[in-house]
């Protein structure tokens with residue numbers, strides 16, 4: 137049986153629009169993750185920032201969070217099936233999907249690493 | 260049937276020990292990938308650098324390639340089964356496995372994104 141999103145989603149590291157790139161880089165390293173969700177004061181999803189975007193800041197000299205974050209975020213709902221996630225990740229060439237409820241409130245995250253682990257011997 | 264590594268491995272972006280972090284950041288962005296394999300003049304694998312490591316350079320102020328690259332690389336062979344990859348990725352909390360032959364020559368790369376796509380509807 138293919139699991140539902142809410143069965144395998146994980147906690148997500150978050151930040152707000154005031155954080156600078158140095159703070160974000162430390163959050164990524166300290167939490168050993170590649171993805172940070174940008175949220176407002178009501179936990180609504182505003183954007184996503186990844187280690188790829190921090191790398192882009194080095195490659196292009198951009199300095200501000202709003203310059204490097206992705207605003208148009210591909211997301212999934214908790215009650216969707218995980219094969220839908222695998223299809224979305226492949227279609228958009230991305231490695232994580234924030235999980236939101238119907239009012240766009242952040243609930244968790246699904247990564248390609250987590251989906252890949254379902255295929256492992258111990259999965 | 261679970262595929263073998265050589266059936267789904269992809270081309271990998273490479274660099275050598277002389278490249279600096281700015282050059283690596285541009286390679287990551289221009290190729291739209293998160294992983295770069297560090298090789299010698301005979302295509303032997305020396306290390307791996309990811310967008311996570313570039314982010315680490317920002318968080319710690321480290322400047323040299325050899326300071327941020329990972330030398331002790333977890334790899335797989337072309338004839339291994341893909342479920343072995345999924346298990347190794349999960350065990351070491353990493354998102355890619357360089358594929359090498361028995362003399363440690365680089366052949367390709369397997370990412371958690373590629374394995375995840377096997378689970379998708381179009382997989």
Ligand SMILES: C[S@@+](CC[C@H](N)C(=O)[O-])C[C@H]1O[C@@H](n2cnc3c(N)ncnc32)[C@H](O)[C@@H]1O
Nearest residue numbers: 186188206208209210229230231232233291292
């Ligand atoms: C297009 S991917 C290419 C590299 C690699 N496939 C990866 O996902 O890191 C990198 C970009 O995807 C964006 N991204 C990551 N997850 C996303 C999501 N769920 N929705 C929209 N963009 C996302 C990041 O902000 C980053 O700019």
Ligand SMILES: C[S@@+](CC[C@H](N)C(=O)[O-])C[C@H]1O[C@@H](n2cnc3c(N)ncnc32)[C@H](O)[C@@H]1O
Nearest residue numbers: 168169309311329331332333352353354355356
């Ligand atoms: C431990 S992971 C944690 C974050 C996330 N799981 C990921 O893979 O990006 C990040 C570190 O893993 C290292 N790494 C990536 N692939 C590797 C591999 N095949 N063998 C050894 N280290 C690897 C990178 O150099 C980086 O320092």
